[in-house]
Amino acid sequence: MDTTKKTIILFSGDFDKVMAALIIANGAAAMGDDVTIFCTFWGLNILRKTEKPLSGGSGKKSTLQSMFGMMMPKGTKKLGLSKMNFAGMGAPMMRKATRDVGGMSLEELFTSAREQGVKFVACSLSMDILGFTKEELIDDIEFEGVAAYLGEADEANVNLFI
Amino acid sequence: MDTTKKTIILFSGDFDKVMAALIIANGAAAMGDDVTIFCTFWGLNILRKTEKPLSGGSGKKSTLQSMFGMMMPKGTKKLGLSKMNFAGMGAPMMRKATRDVGGMSLEELFTSAREQGVKFVACSLSMDILGFTKEELIDDIEFEGVAAYLGEADEANVNLFI
Amino acid sequence: MDTTKKTIILFSGDFDKVMAALIIANGAAAMGDDVTIFCTFWGLNILRKTEKPLSGGSGKKSTLQSMFGMMMPKGTKKLGLSKMNFAGMGAPMMRKATRDVGGMSLEELFTSAREQGVKFVACSLSMDILGFTKEELIDDIEFEGVAAYLGEADEANVNLFI
Numbered sequence: 379m380d381t382t383k384k385t386i387i388l389f390s391g392d393f394d395k396v397m398a399a400l401i402i403a404n405g406a407a408a409m410g411d412d413v414t415i416f417c418t419f420w421g422l423n424i425l426r427k428t429e430k431p432l433s434g435g436s437g438k439k440s441t442l443q444s445m446f447g448m449m450m451p452k453g454t455k456k457l458g459l460s461k462m463n464f465a466g467m468g469a470p471m472m473r474k475a476t477r478d479v480g481g482m483s484l485e486e487l488f489t490s491a492r493e494q495g496v497k498f499v500a501c502s503l504s505m506d507i508l509g510f511t512k513e514e515l516i517d518d519i520e521f522e523g524v525a526a527y528l529g530e531a532d533e534a535n536v537n538l539f540i
Numbered sequence: 541m542d543t544t545k546k547t548i549i550l551f552s553g554d555f556d557k558v559m560a561a562l563i564i565a566n567g568a569a570a571m572g573d574d575v576t577i578f579c580t581f582w583g584l585n586i587l588r589k590t591e592k593p594l595s596g597g598s599g600k601k602s603t604l605q606s607m608f609g610m611m612m613p614k615g616t617k618k619l620g621l622s623k624m625n626f627a628g629m630g631a632p633m634m635r636k637a638t639r640d641v642g643g644m645s646l647e648e649l650f651t652s653a654r655e656q657g658v659k660f661v662a663c664s665l666s667m668d669i670l671g672f673t674k675e676e677l678i679d680d681i682e683f684e685g686v687a688a689y690l691g692e693a694d695e696a697n698v699n700l701f702i
Numbered sequence: 703m704d705t706t707k708k709t710i711i712l713f714s715g716d717f718d719k720v721m722a723a724l725i726i727a728n729g730a731a732a733m734g735d736d737v738t739i740f741c742t743f744w745g746l747n748i749l750r751k752t753e754k755p756l757s758g759g760s761g762k763k764s765t766l767q768s769m770f771g772m773m774m775p776k777g778t779k780k781l782g783l784s785k786m787n788f789a790g791m792g793a794p795m796m797r798k799a800t801r802d803v804g805g806m807s808l809e810e811l812f813t814s815a816r817e818q819g820v821k822f823v824a825c826s827l828s829m830d831i832l833g834f835t836k837e838e839l840i841d842d843i844e845f846e847g848v849a850a851y852l853g854e855a856d857e858a859n860v861n862l863f864i
Contacts, residue, residue, distance in 0.1 A: 394581050395551065401686050402686055460582075461582055475670065528726070528735075539862040560713055564848055568852055638831050700862075
């Protein structure tokens with residue numbers, strides 16, 4: 379089969395939707411496809427460092443941006459389910475059920491996607507609005523706007539919004 | 541027009557989103573297209589039998605899987621709205637409003653889709669995690685993973701994530 | 703680059719998802735693409751006039767349809783966030799954060815999309831169910847069903863469900 383291109387706009391920061399996105403991305407990468415995940419709005423959460431960076435422009439944040447920064451989860455470990463979240467118990471339940479059947483954890487899926495060459499792009503407009511600096515996001519990702527997304531989507535044969 | 545292929549990943553188990561997915565699937569099938577709906581996570585709910593099967597591996601379920609099984613809706617009749625659910629009153633309201641204008645019910649849309657040859661696939665990984673056995677799901681569906689989805693999506697000209 | 707076609711099914715009426723849809727639509731239109739946004743279910747909200755029309759068949763509405771009409775937001779200004787809505791405070795917060803960084807407001811994005819020729823289509827089946835009349839929706843939009851959507855999606859190279 380020829381190499382084809384896939385793009386996913388990851389708008390959601392829900393544990394289960396991120397899991398679905400990463401399973402599709404890993405599967406496509408394993409089949410030799412080029413995969414790009416554009417993280418926008420709540421999807422940016424998976425790219426956030428869990429620790430506050432030593433340097434970085436967080437001092438320039440507005441009060442609103444500081445609030446977004448505090449209230450939005452940092453990294454994959456803090457995400458909640460989109461349904462049946464049970465005051466935060468849903469995601470740990472889903473994690474345990476996945477582990478019990480030998481499935482990959484969200485973190486393993488994320489690492490695997492990165493190792494397989496899935497490209498992660500942070501939406502620069504969302505970053506501006508929410509006040510996320512490059513230093514606060516993980517390394518080896520790209521920063522792009524909607525034009526870059528559309529350029530890639532034009533070359534892809536599967537484009538999903540999750 | 542040539543026959544083309546459409547795929548829908550049905551991730552959601554919300555009444556209104558399932559309705560949208562089935563309307564699109566029925567419309568495409570009526571135009572002669574091949575349509576596949578991959579039911580994953582909450583979307584698996586529409587494939588669940590309303591009655592507990594006489595035989596089947598439910599005895600092997602973990603406590604967590606039993607909880608998922610009890611709390612997730614069985615079949616299309618128990619689904620709630622994604623918005624304005626009003627403690628469960630939203631879906632019956634939407635059902636009545638649809639009936640009042642002579643629209644097809646969710647069950648009729650589902651039956652029609654099946655009769656028109658829309659292929660329903662249950663995501664095997666989601667089934668494993670949630671502890672759904674084949675015996676607990678309706679007949680005449682397929683059981684596949686992400687590779688099968690990607691194979692079909694590569695041949696399709698419209699691929700949606702709902 | 704050749705002109706290509708994009709379609710978006712706007713199912714959601716959430717402020718943040720509508721914003722994402724309009725950013726993509728504006729970006730594609732700016733690159734010379736044909737863009738169609740099919741507004742269905744809660745997505746119809748962005749097409750509703752904020753004022754009750756002087757004439758129009760609202761007298762024929764059922765009790766249920768009147769309830770949907772009263773409870774669903776009219777136009778872009780009343781939409782709430784899909785996450786962190788904080789009892790309605792989320793969208794104003796997102797609006798202010800967007801304004802603070804010089805981003806376009808939801809209304810500006812909507813106006814810009816219209817001016818750039820993005821085609822807005824109201825799903826006629828959703829209108830029937832929810833009891834929205836043509837007079838209650840803004841001017842210069844089209845009214846179509848799923849067949850029209852599929853016809854356009856068949857010609858497009860990017861089709862998203864938001």
